[in-house]
Amino acid sequence: MSELIDHTLRGGWTPSGAGAAPLPAHALRWLSTRIGLDGITTPAAPASLLDVPGSALPEAARAELAELLGEHQVQTGATARLGRAGGLSYADLVRRRDGTDLAIPDAVLLPADPAQVQQVLEVCVRHDVAVVPFGGGTSVVGGVTALRGEKSSVVALDLAGLDRLISVDPVSRIAVLQAGVRAPEAESLLAAHGFTLGHFPQSFERATIGGFAATRSAGQASSGYGRFADMVEGVRVATPVGEWRLGSAPASAAGPDLRQLAVGGEGALGVITEVALRVRPKPTEMRYEALVLDGWQAGAEAVRALAQQRVLADVTRLSDVDETAVQLELSGGVKSRALRTLLLGRRIAEPCLLVLGWESTSGAELKQRRAATLRALSGFRSLRLGPRGGEAWHSNRFAGPRQRDALLDVGVCVETLETATCWSRLSELRSAVRAALVRALEHDGRAPIVMCHLSHAYETGASLYFTVLAARSAQDPIGQWQRAKDAATDAITKRVPGHEMGRGTLTHHHAVGADHLPWLESEIGSIGTTVLAAAKRAVDPTGILNPGKLIR
């Protein structure tokens, strides 16, 4: 834990010792040719140089919290506070590296259990202190930025102490986990009972159960295991007006599903302290493989066929031509030349990589499901790459954030964004977002690299995940990205004539946070924002919870 915080405050993701994954020389050369790099490195400023203002937490509040939690569980030192100064968006990382414009909480609170979380909220209401719930700190939308709102002080409520597996019901296959349990620990706690959650987002190494629930996370194997919201059977939530428990059955018609207010509440509608989750037997068999399809259009049609015939692999990811090209480029020149010959043989002019993965407790069942998937793909021209490509993806699937650290080091503006829409609008959405990003980031005749993959497929539509690489503006790196993000988000939320809704959703699994808030009303309407504000007033009348996130 402290290792993660240490590294975060130095401006990156990679835990010490985990290998910062410096870019290979050929990749750096290629990148430099494509987007133009000036050779200036941008290392992180040492924490000792950062300007950390004194804590504004009133002494009376601090003392009361220390009385409640213990002196060591109320931390006001610079290191602890810097470690919770925001999440891990590109802007967050740039701010940390530069040491400027950091929103630093006045204290870090470390409660030990749900009862203490509840008591902390009561103290903070009395002293009118803003509270930012903090799990893995992996938000890329400003969800854990220590904003004060109208309060004069703000604390980070770090849930790391809520790290227990409370119960496992092997008959119902429901496990109750505390909010602060990190995904790898959740998997190892459940594995001891023979179960898995099957939730593997790119933030897996750091993110927590509470964070997954609060942000409606979706993992890479969501086609097989479902989105995190689909796994939630019940929640225990601390709010300023008392503790709230929801979930007495797998499905209910007892009014609107209020669990869906807690799940997606982003810490603005309560602090999730425990989550009852559907678990599955830990798979013993896995098969990952890759295919190449010809062009985005055919690739998307293929994934749609899988989704609508309900034979999706547990992991199903389709990269567009640009993302495929970068993957081939980074995997080495020679190999990709050999591959090109094979592609030519299959008349594949625009290679799009499709990664498929199946997991099961039964080899026979896996074989059958794999056969059904491949049967549904048989009508599409493809080149099968076999297990190697799939396993390479599988073993690197959490490497993205580490690669970003390496790219930040060499002066690259690197960020991701995502959306989702129905199948009939998917390609138009991809083109529109791509065009907006390219237009906003090209300069001096150099275009950025904009890659896209389809990462989560449903019967009615799919999500799109964009990764952008551009030469970083030395003068205004944050403004540079913000303009691109604005343009992309405008393209996403642009009204479709006749449909009266945007082209796609503002976010499929990154959440709203502070960064998406300006666009939220375009998606849920003024009635939607009014309803959220009313719900907030009901559970948080004085507005201490995560000000400036999700709800204005």
Added chain:
Amino acid sequence: MSELIDHTLRGGWTPSGAGAAPLPAHALRWLSTRIGLDGITTPAAPASLLDVPGSALPEAARAELAELLGEHQVQTGATARLGRAGGLSYADLVRRRDGTDLAIPDAVLLPADPAQVQQVLEVCVRHDVAVVPFGGGTSVVGGVTALRGEKSSVVALDLAGLDRLISVDPVSRIAVLQAGVRAPEAESLLAAHGFTLGHFPQSFERATIGGFAATRSAGQASSGYGRFADMVEGVRVATPVGEWRLGSAPASAAGPDLRQLAVGGEGALGVITEVALRVRPKPTEMRYEALVLDGWQAGAEAVRALAQQRVLADVTRLSDVDETAVQLELSGGVKSRALRTLLLGRRIAEPCLLVLGWESTSGAELKQRRAATLRALSGFRSLRLGPRGGEAWHSNRFAGPRQRDALLDVGVCVETLETATCWSRLSELRSAVRAALVRALEHDGRAPIVMCHLSHAYETGASLYFTVLAARSAQDPIGQWQRAKDAATDAITKRVPGHEMGRGTLTHHHAVGADHLPWLESEIGSIGTTVLAAAKRAVDPTGILNPGKLIR
């Protein structure tokens, strides 16, 4: 339509000409032996004898509504108003037959489209008139009772005019249907495009798209097609503060899923006017069959195995010993004696009927899925009855409400209730509800018949559906059932030590309405009811929408 209304006001379900299904003589004899019937029939009072008070709708409001909708679309006559005087619970039907205690709306409004619905709400706000949205009128929980709340008049907003299929997107497999489309019409409108909704609740013949959404309905084939809430991609909702549209992607992390406030809002949080729904290709292949398993425990274990191995048939229904016995009894003595010999041969002492049904557009796919289901059942001792039992169920699947009419005619107290919980509490829940119903309804040494089936299965749990038959109390028929319902609901909502929640949910698919409202807080907590009330104030500040339902 008018035929349905006609019959409703005579105190039953059965549309004229559809055959009221009088009970066969042997069934009547057997029933009389089991629960004791006094031979007194209880026909419906003729509508002409009912006491219908004059309309309390202020003339200014009536005139403005007539101006808006047309004179004929604002009906204040007795027949129109009686036809919307409540739903189809046992108590509703008894009240209609007796002609007493009817809550009769002051007028029936028949808007032609969503825009008119929106305008109606604005007029009703101005004149402070309560509005009860009315679809198929099939609520069994008092969801469409014309309660006035604090208003001096109330109108039934009948959505029958919103009967259009707005659009079909065959690529995304999304159809937009207006709220007043009845399920059979929805199926035939979609069939013209090759699609089906796959939503077949027992109320199918009368219920509407808007009603399904407002109440979080679940159909008999929910294992295959999902609950109605799972099919909802988007909604268009009229509210007193304006029109609200939600749903721009199959999945989103743009805050809490507010569609889940509209879906399950029961007309108290807005009037749903259009629903965008996921559709599937209309199946060309169907296979229904029945098996007998040995005892409830083994039967529930078998269904759990299917759910957790994810090989449920599209329809999966397990009857307990009592329900199975009644089904065998009603299907005729001789046949059941032959069956008993077969059961004896398989050492099945406590027969529990399991109905399975698969639907597909591909015979090969159906065969494969059926094989997977049956393979998972191979470890359970069973007698396969083949297609006949399954097809008999399939062809009678909407007959329940008609049979109820026949039972009401001969003086039977007949009602259903339902709940759901996780697998590990399922049998305890069934026993507790059963015991509560038997205790409350036995008198003069005669026990009621209490039957139960498991109708909807999930990986983590299942729903239970109870049907009760008892000799009807001549003095106080409604009180007699209310006491039984109270006892059953107390058994359902009773706290489980350590779990801090009820044994099961108050309702799996019947909704809250007026009847379940007293228990809602025990399920969602005082914070839940506060949040719902806050959401209601946000969308319906003067409280005109469906007073007394869902929200106090």
